Amino acid sequence: MRNADADIALKRLGHIMTQGEIVAGCLAPHPPHLVYAENPPQNEPVAEGGWEQLRWGYERLRDSLKDVEYDAIVLLSPHWQTYVGTHFLGLPNFKSLSVDPVFPNLFRYHYDLNIDVDLTKRIHDKAAEAGLAVKMMENPDFRVDYGTITTGHMFNPSWDKPLVVISSNRSRDYYSVEVMQEMMIELGKVTREAIMESGKKVVVLASNSLSHRHFTTESAIPEDMSKEHITSHAMHLWDMRMIEYFKSGQAQRILNEMPEFTEQAIAESDGGGLSWLLSTLDTPTYPATLHGYGTIIGTGNAIVEWPERQHSGAVE
Amino acid sequence: MTEGRLVGSYIVPVHPHTVLVPEQNEGWQRLRDAFDDAAQRIKDADADLLVIYSTTWPSIIGHQIQADPNPEWVMVDHDFHDLGSIPYSFNIDADFAEAWNAANEKRGLKSRTINYTGFPIDVGSVVALKLLNPDNAIPAVIVSSNVYANRAETTVLAKSCLDVIKATGRKAVAVTAMSLSNRMFTAPIEPKDDKIHSLKDDEWNRKILEFLGEGRLEDVGQLSRTIHKQIRVQKVVAFKPMWWLSGMNGNRNNLTGDVLAYEAIHGAGGAVVHLDPTPSGAGDKEYDEDDVEFFAGERNVLDAEDQMESEDSAPSPDEKTSSGPALWEPTTQKGSVNSEAAPKPVGMYPHARKVGDLLYLSGVGPRQPGTNAIPGGPIHDDAGNPLDYDIKAQTRAVIDNITRILEEAGGSIADVLDVTSFLVDMDRDFAGYNEVWADTLGKVGPTRTTLAIRALPTPIAVEMKVIARAPTTE
């Protein structure tokens, strides 16, 4: 067990030397239904609203950060699935049409996003030094996954900040949640170090749902909210348990229970995003803010912010 | 028009190496040569339709069928993007796709067609169509692999496809885009260092190919669950392409098999296999799985036992959930007769109760003890959408349950004296119910009353209330 004061002192020292800062970390789920329901000009299908609890949650999250300055968004999406290590979008700009292969009826989004290649390189290189298998994605024809775009849009609809986009290494599928988490905690540590050394102010986003059991049918009007609810009571209990840990600052407990949670709630934390986020935030002990919770075709989704800027021990 | 038929089946690997960089590794080149050989065989068979079942196109809401007549885009692999891009422009038979979708519906299976500009066609389908149909001469159709689907659903998906092939007089080729063992190396490798990830994976792959070489496709289908456990990274509920392909071939074990190539692609097992429908005479047919004609809502019954335990567990207390009303332990007041072999009550009551010479049974439905499954299928899904169901199978299951309860009491079905039957849809179901009755209880000869009612507590169509002679045991 490290001494807490020493910890803060180290953080202060790191800050003074390098000026990098994580202003906030967020759990920012990506069901394409949220973009669909908002009817932004970039998305082709048209909706009559829906999933307002979550969309209002995103509104509150955006509000909470509207006066906070930052340079870049670092995001990990479970829908860029890589089996050969962890990959990073490595070109300055990606512009194309993203069609969700599962819900193409809801999500056909024309995106145009910028990448902070410098920060990306820093994280990539540090991860490589730490022994993780990593690769830069530098093929200009590559299409950005809908998870990245949904979270990117809901968090920052104006797209005026460059992104770092990290793939979801499917080590959970290959080995176990435990191995996945070990790798994601390592990736979180190097992400944090690279951000600190970059001198940049950054928001980190884990783009995943909590419980992740879907309905296997879709109602005739997808946004018919009379049909929307959690798939089972067990899933609800798991979601509420996680939210309780978020709100009471028990990140370590979340990491401890990650294997049971991920397996029993079939949680989308299997993609590693939540473990990576908590590690990037140095396993916070302060309470997070719950901005919203709701279900999407039965899956549980929470919008949560860890306001790291208020707890980083930064010297002004 | 002559009846359509399947003129051949192929199993092909999914990764982009065979299209983009076959020359970098001798094994990749052999796979590519085998692809070219397969393309020639398909041409020689005069095929006029390619049906692709792709394991790299996962879906959640039923199965999806590509119905854009000319999908065009540039495909870049999520992992192997550094090998290059694959531009594609395919010739899709949209009419066939729509007909298949409708045929699925008829067999109780949810699916939908997809027709959107820019839809990302998956790597397995792109590789298969690029190499098996290089000049786009043969129209194609692509179907997704539903992540929750199991054998019944996947088998019915094949049968409805065959319905359309037959009805439209097509000479079709069925293709599964899949790896055998699908474990890849988790770090980049030099092309020259490629090999099957582990000896165990290699041994399993060879065993599967030995079966396929002998034309024993249904045997491989029935091994799917074992294959899933042994050599598949657990991304989905089950390994299912062989269920589909065997269904497309009438679940046969006597095809003429030819393994054209077997090599590693970044550690995964890649094979090109040709299965000709000509009977080879080899391979005994030994069924131990149901031949399913209609899909009846198996989806929530995940039969991978390992999965069952972890499904839907609440954090605490340890509490099981299921759709429909909660199940109760039967009550046990004096004279109660309860059977482990009968389905759990949905309220606080026993299976039967003895008074004097008579045995009064609580209303008996078709639910199966233990699994709670409904033979013949539920009448609606969890969301209340009506489903096709088999009234005869339900009625038979009711009578089986009655038999079990009577046997528990020491008697038999011959003791039944009076029956009140409840049907939720008299118009639709009376005839089927009456037919099963005539074969079973009708021969015993109890008095009978049949009523139409609005609903029963679980999604079943028939329930019976029975009074029987109590067995004279001491």
Ligand SMILES: [Fe+2]
């Ligand atoms: Fe997702």
